[in-house]
Amino acid sequence: MTSLPTSTEKKLGLVIDLDTCVGCQACVTNCKEWNTGGQMAPLTDINPYGDGADGVWFNRVHTYEHACESGSRTVHFPRSCLHCEQPACVTVCPTGASYKRTSDGIVLVDEDKCIGCKLCSWACPYGAREFDTDVGVMKKCTLCIDRIYNDNLPEADRVPACVAACPTGARHFGDLGDSNSAVSQLVRERGGVDLMPELGYAPTNKYLPPRTRSDRTVEIDAPALESVSVEGGFLGWVDRVLSR
């Protein structure tokens, strides 16, 4: 059913740190690599080596210039499904292909039921869903359900592919429904925010805004270099000769 669960046992999601993201696209690449063989496979590429290259990706990294009173800064911004608590992409689905899981809150598409009407992609304010023109169905981020519950992987690797790939630790995975979880604490400490909260989708994923810029200058403990002594001795004579 595309009616939403009143509550979910867990709220699995991501916390993305905009302060440390360097825009390297590693999460994008690893997401594509894993998911083109995963639950929603394939992530079709259309004309990948020519003009008009197109294809399905679950994660896209934008780059912005954020100019405010304290100055301008470059912000890299990964954009993917936020696994909302009020996902209109699910409720608009006429077939029941889209659903939100009661166990962990993950929003998924059953590819065998999807008719490819694209209405869910219209209902998502974040542009998280991408249509696969080759197969004729909608595809989206699965939060790597085929990794996070995968007993064949070492426990440390049971995180979404994007989280596993991030070289700067800007992506965190966990249960945002548990207020004591590491991700919930991180959100509290860093003032994590919802995207477009005014639309009422109540995203599970949170974004940590860049830290405020520090005014403090760099402290150097080493003493300044002394001036060359010009008096006396052999070096004094060399100095006088060379200074002539």
Next chain:
Amino acid sequence: MHPAFSVIFFTTATGAGYGLLALLGVFAAFGLVPPDRWFGFVSLGLSLGLITAGLLSSTLHLGRPERAWRAFSQWRSSWLSREGVASVATYIPAVVFAFGWVLLGQFNGGILAAGLLAAVGAVITVVCTGMIYASLKPIGQWASAFTLPAYLIYALMTGSVLLAAIFRLWGISGRPIEIVALAAIVLGWAWKIATWRSNDTSVSTTTANSATGLAGGTVRSMEWPHTEENYVLKEMGYRIGRKHATKVRLFVHVFAFAIPFAATALAVAIDGPIATFAALIAVASQVPGMLAERWLFFAEAKHTVTLYYGR
């Protein structure tokens, strides 16, 4: 939003078809239509033909049309599913109504009741169509109080202009339906002007700041994640130049409203072949006029995802 022809045709054709069906059901109940079988055949045939063609067109744009039957299942939450259920349910009284009028050539109580039921079904279906768009919060121009009444008004307007022309083709003076048509055109015209004015002046609370969670100052897109247009931009990033929008709006003013109004007013004023000709002109003008109106409905609609691309 990308103005796909299949959806433009679907909404305009079914709108006119359901408008015509509802008017036929109501007018029959009040004894305002001729019981002539051929009148029933042509008017109900046109109505159900428009509805069926529109519904078929909407299934053709699906990625997997062979699974379209699944769309009847989620009526508890989805307006699209409700529209599917309502459209199929409306066929039942509509076919009974057509059977009685065209094949039996009579209006007994049951047949008239079926006509009224078909009218109710038509209104419900158009409400569902309107709500599909009105319920989409990411698109400010659609999620407004103007959207749902617009679908109802334009279904009534196009249906009444069609019915007025059929009356004239039968050589019957259709004053009541022409008065309805005139009122609907004036209402539709005013509604469109008010809608455009509201869309042009309203400011969205959703900004690049709230989309990225970066508070204060300005957020300027420096680099896209991709060099070519992707699905999101092709489907939801459609842009129309202000210059072209002004021209298309002028076209809508003239062809969807001004010409049909003048022609229908002329038909009311006079009788005879000129009135028939005027009623046909009203139809011929409103077809491209309403297609342009619906094209603008999509082309001018801005989706919040465009904020991520600095558009």
